[in-house]
Amino acid sequence: xxxxxxxxxxxxxxxxxxxxxxxxxxSLVAGFLYRAFIEHNNRVLPESTLAERLEDELFGxxxxxxxxxxxxxxxxYLDDWTxxxxxxxxxFYQEGSDEPHFDLTPAAEKAIAWLGTLAxxxxxxxxxxxxxxxxxxxxxxxxxxxxxAERIEELKRRRRxxxxxIDRAERGEIQPMDDTAIQDRFQxxxxxxxxxxxxxxxxxxxxxxxERQFRENVAKGPGTKGDVLDASFSRRHExxxxxxxxxxxxFWDFLMSDSRTxxxxxxxxxxxxxxxxxxxxxxDRAGKMHHEWTEAGEQTQRTVRQLSxxxxxxxxxxxxxxxxxxxxxxxRIEKCALALRDSPPKDRRRLAEIEGTAARMMLPMExxxxxxxxxxxxxxxxxxxxxxNVDVSVLYHQVVIDRDALAENVRRLLQSRSQVTLREVxxxxxxxxxxxxxxxxxxxxxxxxxxxxxxRQETVTWRAQGPDGEPVLRAARIPEVIFVA
Numbered sequence: 001x002x003x004x005x006x007x008x009x010x011x012x013x014x015x016x017x018x019x020x021x022x023x024x025x026x027s028l029v030a031g032f033l034y035r036a037f038i039e040h041n042n043r044v045l046p047e048s049t050l051a052e053r054l055e056d057e058l059f060g061x062x063x064x065x066x067x068x069x070x071x072x073x074x075x076x077y078l079d080d081w082t083x084x085x086x087x088x089x090x091x092f093y094q095e096g097s098d099e100p101h102f103d104l105t106p107a108a109e110k111a112i113a114w115l116g117t118l119a120x121x122x123x124x125x126x127x128x129x130x131x132x133x134x135x136x137x138x139x140x141x142x143x144x145x146x147x148x149a150e151r152i153e154e155l156k157r158r159r160r161x162x163x164x165x166i167d168r169a170e171r172g173e174i175q176p177m178d179d180t181a182i183q184d185r186f187q188x189x190x191x192x193x194x195x196x197x198x199x200x201x202x203x204x205x206x207x208x209x210x211e212r213q214f215r216e217n218v219a220k221g222p223g224t225k226g227d228v229l230d231a232s233f234s235r236r237h238e239x240x241x242x243x244x245x246x247x248x249x250x251f252w253d254f255l256m257s258d259s260r261t262x263x264x265x266x267x268x269x270x271x272x273x274x275x276x277x278x279x280x281x282x283x284d285r286a287g288k289m290h291h292e293w294t295e296a297g298e299q300t301q302r303t304v305r306q307l308s309x310x311x312x313x314x315x316x317x318x319x320x321x322x323x324x325x326x327x328x329x330x331x332r333i334e335k336c337a338l339a340l341r342d343s344p345p346k347d348r349r350r351l352a353e354i355e356g357t358a359a360r361m362m363l364p365m366e367x368x369x370x371x372x373x374x375x376x377x378x379x380x381x382x383x384x385x386x387x388x389n390v391d392v393s394v395l396y397h398q399v400v401i402d403r404d405a406l407a408e409n410v411r412r413l414l415q416s417r418s419q420v421t422l423r424e425v426x427x428x429x430x431x432x433x434x435x436x437x438x439x440x441x442x443x444x445x446x447x448x449x450x451x452x453x454x455x456r457q458e459t460v461t462w463r464a465q466g467p468d469g470e471p472v473l474r475a476a477r478i479p480e481v482i483f484v485a
Contacts, residue, residue, distance in 0.1 A: 016107035
């Protein structure tokens with residue numbers, strides 16, 4: 001960031017976070033928004049709930065500071081905080097609800113988080129941060145190394161370190177971390193957890209900003225429905241392939257992995273059971289931080305799906321306008337034709353005009369030659385009896401795929417989880433009819449709420465009967481399909 005005077009002055013005047021900090025009601029706004037949204041990780045609150053909480057807050061402050069301290073009603077303050085001059089709250093309508101809802105903006109969350117750093121801390125850990133920086137630098141260097149020899153040498157060095165540590169453990173020379181080191185690292189874990197929750201709001205806001213810019217560009221341009229769809233798919237690809245989109249996708253894939261989630265939960269419970277951690281008396285949110293990440297990530301995913309739905313409706317409206325324009329042109333042509341039927345113009349050469357500067361010329365040899373039609377030759381022969389030894393049992397063994405049963409398989413799996421990939425469905429409900437059943441699952445992408453990622457591929461396997469009658473394992477690589485509850 002450039003800390004020049006002009007840059008800082010623009011931020012002071014326009015940045016919502018800075019405006020919150022220098023507001024006359026900064027203590028009320030920051031304290032209330034923290035308790036309403038951040039303290040319990042509430043992503044969205046309806047207007048009735050938020051106004052009731054703010055009214056209780058104002059009542060207590062008036063009892064303490066006097067009746068004239070905050071004269072407005074709670075709803076008026078909420079409207080002020082969502083105005084363009086402040087933009088500390090985002091007011092919107094959720095799909096299927098006629099009540100306004102509120103969400104905290106990333107700028108307000110940044111200001112509240114900065115206020116939290118002003119309080120004095122009894123313990124400030126530095127050793128774990130230094131180790132984290134060192135490990136990250138080593139990972140960057142190792143991951144960016146393209147020379148196989150250098151990569152092998154780095155792996156051998158790490159193996160020597162692990163072997164040396166195993167030898168010390170076998171000799172009983174174990175030096176566990178002291179309480180200070182454990183508390184230092186746990187404090188950093190909690191800080192990163194809170195920062196992740198704050199980052200989700202900023203990622204969601206950036207997605208919303210990109211979609212809004214796209215709709216504005218489409219609304220200004222005179223493009224057809226095809227142009228709109230082409231721009232839509234291009235923008236969706238740009239969002240998915242952007243640095244933020246790839247990072248969010250990788251984080252979401254890691255979070256949605258059942259094995260990694262189980263491993264994380266076991267590690268977290270073991271750490272919380274350590275005596276050094278129990279001395280710190282962490283709050284209840286420490287034990288469910290991964291659940292909060294999942295809720296925040298699902299909110300971001302819902303926002304992306306809602307934006308896609310809004311874009312689809314926008315395209316449908318655009319197509320409706322085009323169809324209306326076509327009908328208007330057809331009606332004008334019909335009216336002109338009816339008017340000319342009873343009173344045709346005297347100069348028939350000016351009955352119709354073509355807008356253009358020149359006529360297209362076609363040379364005689366450019367015309368295609370005549371192609372005679374083929375007349376089928378039907379011979380009048382007497383039909384003979386067919387072979388009676390033909391096996392007709394194959395007519396009664398046709399494969400019929402029940403799509404309703406496949407959809408029921410997906411719905412049953414989504415009852416215990418928020419989303420499931422097609423590969424997981426095929427693992428839990430093995431394919432009985434091979435490739436035909438897999439294609440039927442792909443046809444359920446549109447009826448069910450599913451997302452298809454062309455950038456990521458997954459392999460689906462099934463067992464089939466080979467030519468010699470022996471079972472064989474077959475596999476197919478398809479784009480990643482995620483069914484969402």
